[in-house]
Amino acid sequence: xxxxxxxxxxxxxxxxxxxxxxxxxxxxxxxxxxxxxxxxxxxxxxxxxxxxxxxxxxxxxxxxxxxxxxxxxxxxxxxxxxxxxx
Amino acid sequence: xxxxxxxxxxxxxxxxxxxxxxxxxxxxxxxxxxxxxxxxxxxxxxxxxxxxxxxxxxxxxxxxxxxxxxxxxxxxxxxxxxxxxx
Amino acid sequence: xxxxxxxxxxxxxxxxxxxxxxxxxxxxxxxxxxxxxxxxxxxxxxxxxxxxxxxxxxxxxxxxxxxxxxxxxxxxxxxxxxxxxxxxxxxxxxxxxxxxxxxxxxxxxxxxxxxxxxxxxxxxxxxxxxxxxxxxxxxxxxxxxxxx
Amino acid sequence: xxxxxxxxxxxxxxxxxxxxxxxxxxxxxxxxxxxxxxxxxxxxxxxxxxxxxxxxxxxxxxxxxxxxxxxxxxxxxxxxxxxxxxxxxxxxxxxxxxxxxxxxxxxxxxxxxxxxxxxxxxxxxxxxxxxxxxxxxxxxxxxxxxxx
Numbered sequence: 001x002x003x004x005x006x007x008x009x010x011x012x013x014x015x016x017x018x019x020x021x022x023x024x025x026x027x028x029x030x031x032x033x034x035x036x037x038x039x040x041x042x043x044x045x046x047x048x049x050x051x052x053x054x055x056x057x058x059x060x061x062x063x064x065x066x067x068x069x070x071x072x073x074x075x076x077x078x079x080x081x082x083x084x085x086x
Numbered sequence: 087x088x089x090x091x092x093x094x095x096x097x098x099x100x101x102x103x104x105x106x107x108x109x110x111x112x113x114x115x116x117x118x119x120x121x122x123x124x125x126x127x128x129x130x131x132x133x134x135x136x137x138x139x140x141x142x143x144x145x146x147x148x149x150x151x152x153x154x155x156x157x158x159x160x161x162x163x164x165x166x167x168x169x170x171x172x
Numbered sequence: 173x174x175x176x177x178x179x180x181x182x183x184x185x186x187x188x189x190x191x192x193x194x195x196x197x198x199x200x201x202x203x204x205x206x207x208x209x210x211x212x213x214x215x216x217x218x219x220x221x222x223x224x225x226x227x228x229x230x231x232x233x234x235x236x237x238x239x240x241x242x243x244x245x246x247x248x249x250x251x252x253x254x255x256x257x258x259x260x261x262x263x264x265x266x267x268x269x270x271x272x273x274x275x276x277x278x279x280x281x282x283x284x285x286x287x288x289x290x291x292x293x294x295x296x297x298x299x300x301x302x303x304x305x306x307x308x309x310x311x312x313x314x315x316x317x318x319x320x
Numbered sequence: 321x322x323x324x325x326x327x328x329x330x331x332x333x334x335x336x337x338x339x340x341x342x343x344x345x346x347x348x349x350x351x352x353x354x355x356x357x358x359x360x361x362x363x364x365x366x367x368x369x370x371x372x373x374x375x376x377x378x379x380x381x382x383x384x385x386x387x388x389x390x391x392x393x394x395x396x397x398x399x400x401x402x403x404x405x406x407x408x409x410x411x412x413x414x415x416x417x418x419x420x421x422x423x424x425x426x427x428x429x430x431x432x433x434x435x436x437x438x439x440x441x442x443x444x445x446x447x448x449x450x451x452x453x454x455x456x457x458x459x460x461x462x463x464x465x466x467x468x
Contacts, residue, residue, distance in 0.1 A: 009372075011370060011372055011440065011442060012370050012442035012444075012453060013442070013453040015370075059372070059375055059440070062372070062374055062375035062378055063375075063378070064438075078372060078375070078440075080372070080440060080442070081442065081453065081456075082437075082455075082456035083436075083437065083438065083439060083440050083441055083442060083456065084436075084441065084442050084443045084453075084454045084455070084456050085369065085371070085400060085411075085412070085435060085436065085439050085440075085441025085442070085443065086273075086353055086400075086411070086412050086432065086435050086436040086439075086441070086460075095224075097222060097224055097292065097294060098222050098294035098296075098305060099294070099305040145224070145227055145292070148224070148226050148227035148230055149227075149230070150290075164224060164227070164292075166224070166292060166294070167294065167305065167308075168289075168307075168308035169288075169289065169290065169291060169292050169293055169294060169308065170293065170294050170295040170305075170306045170307070170308055171221065171223070171252060171263075171264070171287065171288065171291050171292075171293025171294070171295065172205055172252075172263070172264050172284065172287050172288040172291075172293070172312075172421075182332065183331075183332060183335045183336075184330065184331060184332015184333065184335060184336070185332065187331045187332060187335070187350075187352070188331075188332070191352070191354065191408075191410075196356060197354055197356065197408075198353060198354050198355075198356040199351065199352070199353055199354070200350075200351070200352045200354070201349070201350070201351050201428075202335075202348075202349070202350045202351075203347065203348070203349050203350075203421065203424070203425065204335070204339070204347070204348045205346060205347055205421065206339065206345055206346050206347070206348070207346075208344060208345065208346040208419065260339075260345070262339075271356065273351065273353065273432060273433075274463060276351070277351065277425065277428075277429045277432075280349075280425075281425045284421060284425075285421075315422065
């Protein structure tokens with residue numbers, strides 16, 4: 001891993017269904033959360049659910065983010081289902 | 087004390103200012119809380135405050151009561167300032 | 173269960189007893205009140221608390237019954253101390269356990285707010301060698317009315 | 321102070337630490353959440369709780385900071401357990417001490433409600449040999465929005 005990459009993490013149901021805890025991906029100039037989601041959903045199979053009916057929450061560098069939030073080299077991006085603690 | 091009497095009790099500031107914890111008084115037919123207050127206030131001195139500016143709360147048989155509540159032989163009537171617990 | 177007592181109480185032990193009220197319990201809310209300077213006088217060193225034995229317990233039981241009609245209340249516990257208390261001493265404990273957190277919070281706060289304006293307790297502040305009966309606060313009446 | 325831990329916690333000890341936060345403290349409100357059957361499935365025997373280390377603590381600190389801006393908060397304590405839990409186990413503790421009871425209740429309930437919808441924890445229910453990720457409840461979202 002270098003600062004040229006993104007670290008993408010998955011939690012809970014998504015982590016299980018994608019069978020993936022984290023990925024290192026090359027960062028693309030001008031990329032947003034939405035672009036990253038499309039790129040991952042295009043892998044097909046269980047990955048398609050990232051753009052499916054069920055809500056997917058996203059955090060960039062451990063702060064809640066929106067589809068339009070930019071992602072830049074070195075960022076930690078996390079995808080997860082709505083939270084259910086407490 | 088017999089069942090022909092009222093027991094009248096005082097609490098907190100009233101108990102101190104009247105220097106009286108409780109009284110046994112003969113019950114009067116048709117008497118109400120208001121009548122009892124007038125009768126006691128007529129004693130003068132610190133007793134006058136029972137009909138003065140400061141609010142006086144009353145309970146009959148340990149339940150909150152109003153000026154119009156009847157008092158009958160054997161009743162326990164209590165007068166006290168607004169409560170300040172908790 | 174209701175206790176009016178001069179002795180101190182142990183919030184940890186009270187909590188454990190509330191918690192043990194069955195497998196449907198999902199939420200325990202507690203409130204503890206401590207002696208502090210009320211702001212009526214400066215330099216308060218302690219309190220003296222008087223109550224109306226018998227009536228006090230009945231009034232508090234009525235509040236617990238009302239709370240149990242409005243919300244899911246599995247168990248409720250109220251302890252109120254009387255007599256001489258020092259600054260920072262515990263005065264009052266209200267604990268409620270419920271299936272749901274909203275009910276536990278609401279019932280606990282309701283009992284505490286209503287106790288303040290309807291249970292026959294009176295507080296005297298002690299400042300060095302003077303004493304002073306505390307006056308009822310409008311803000312307490314307002315909080316209590318807000319539940320009606 | 322915030323702790324995310326697999327170990328159980330002692331509400332009595334947490335209460336005593338909160339209470340010791342100075343002579344201006346008049347009120348300590350606490351909430352404890354216990355594992356119960358959520359109603360999604362019958363026969364729940366336990367839970368597994370996952371979190372996002374680092375982000376979880378930051379989110380909860382943000383909730384304590386927000387509460388401290390809205391209300392008088394002398395001290396706040398949040399503990400949340402993760403990992404495997406059984407029915408009736410303690411999951412979460414929120415304790416707030418304040419000068420005033422209204423502030424203690426409000427800050428405690430706000431932190432708890434907001435934690436439910438914004439802190440990254442996920443709960444899986446275990447029923448015999450099956451498992452099931454719990455869905456977020458609309459009622460939790462509504463409670464959290466009511467504070468806005």
